[in-house]
Amino acid sequence: MADMNQVMESGERPSELNVDRLSTLPWDVLNRIYGKLTIVDAVRTSVLAQDWRYRWLAQSGFTFDSQEIARRLNKDELSWDIVASAVNKFLRHNTSSIKSFSLKTHCSEHYPDMYQWIQYLSEQDVELLAICELCNSYFKMPSYLFSFVKLKSLSLTTCAVRIPTTFEKFYWLAELVLKDVSICDADLARLICSSPLLQNLWLWNIHGLKCLIIHGPRLTKLVIDSGFEDLFIGAAPGLVAVTIVAALRDPEDRVFINWHAVIRCLSGLVSLQTLVLSGDLIKIESAKAPKLSAKFIRGNWGRFCFPKLETITVTCPADISMGCAVNFIDFVISQSPNLMFLTIKKAGILDRISAPLSTSSNGSGRFVHML
Secondary structure (H helix, E strand, C coil): CHHHHHHHHHCCCHHHCCCCCCCCCCHHHHHHHHHCCCHHHHHHHHHCCHHHCCHHHHCCEEEEEHHHHHHHCCCCCCCHHHHHHHHHHHHHHCCCCCCEEEEEECCHHHHHHHHHHHHHHHCCCCCEEEEEECCCCCEECCHHHHHCCCCCEEEEECEECCCCCCCCCCCCCCEEEEECCECCHHHHHHHHHCCCCCCEEEEECCECCCEEEECCCCCCEEEEECCCCEEEECCCCCCCEEEEECCCCCHHHCCCCCHHHHHHHHHCCCCCCEEEEECHHHCCCCCCHHHHHHHHHHHCCCCCCCCCCCEEEEECCCCCCCHHHHHHHHHHHHCCCCCCEEEEECCCCHHHCCCCCCECCCCCECEEEEC
16 A cells, blocks of 8 residues: 555556556667667666567677676686677677677687687678777787778777788778787878878877878877877878877887977977877987077077967976976977967976966967966
8 A cells, every 4th residue: 555655646657657668769769778888787688578688689889898897797807708608699699780899808819709700890880899908918900900891980909900901991980099009100101091081090109119100181189199209290281189198118118209390290280279298208309408499499480380279288297307398388389379278287397487478479368277
C-alpha cells in the first residue's frame, strides 16, 4: 500500500511503471549514448533485457583501454585473452558500419592479432583510428594503415611508422596526433603534405626528428614539442594557434633549436592569433644567448611582424635561467601591434621584461596576467 501511495504521489500511473522507455529510443540516439560508454559498461547493458543482449555489438564505435579495465577489475594487468576476445567478438559480430576504433594495450607483443584487426578495419569505413602501445618498445604499424579510405582522425602512440611507396593520400584526414612515434623526417613531411584537409596537427617526442617541415593549406592548430633542430612551415594561411612545449628528452639527447628559423616561420603566419610557449625551449642558443639574441633583434627590427597575434602564454620552469627567454618575449611583443593578452606563468619574470606592456605603440590597452 505504501508503494502504491508513492506511485500516486509521483503522478505516474501503475501501467506506466513497466514501460521500457530506453528501448523505445531511436537507434541513432542509443548509438550516441553507447559511444560515451566504456566497453565494460557497454557490455554490462546486455543484462538489461533479452533484446539488449547483443546490442553493444551494433554500435559504430569501439574503445578499449586495457589499463583502465584492469584497474576497474582490481588487476595489475589484463590478459591478452580478454583483450583478443573482446576485439574479435566486436569485429566478427558487429552489425553496423564501424566508424571509430580506439585500442590501448600491449600491441607489439601480439602483433599477429593486431595486424589482422588493422587489415580488417582498413576495409571498413573507419573515420577515427587510435592505437596506443603500452610497452616501451615501438609497435610497428603495418602498411594496411595507409589503405584507410575515409579516415578523418588518426592517433598513434609509441608506434613506428614507415610509409610505403604505394601510398597516395589521406584525402579526408582532418586530425593527426603522433606521440612517441618513430618516423623519419621525409616520411613525416610526406604524411603531412599528403593530407590536404588536415586541420589539427599534434607532434610529441618524434624519435630522431631533425628538420620539421609542415605544409598545410587547411591547418588551423599546431601543437609540437621542441625536439627538432630546424622548422619550416610552408603554405599554412589559416594557422591561428601554435603551441611549442619543452621536449621530454634526456639531457644528453637534448637538441638546440635554430630559433632564428623558428621566428621567421612564425612571422610568416599572417593569421597567427595565439602563441603558447613552455619550458626551457625559449632559450635561443648558449650562454652567450642574451648578447646574440639582442644582436638578432637589432638586426631584424621591422623585418618580421605578427599582425594578428592577440594572445601569448609563456610557462617557464623556476630552475631555468630566463635572461635569454625575456629577450625572445621582448622581440615577439615588440613585433605584435595588436597583442592584447600576455600570460607569464612563474613569478619573478615581469621585472625583467623591458618591452612596454601597459600600452602599445598605437595606444591600445594590453593586459598582463601573472600566475
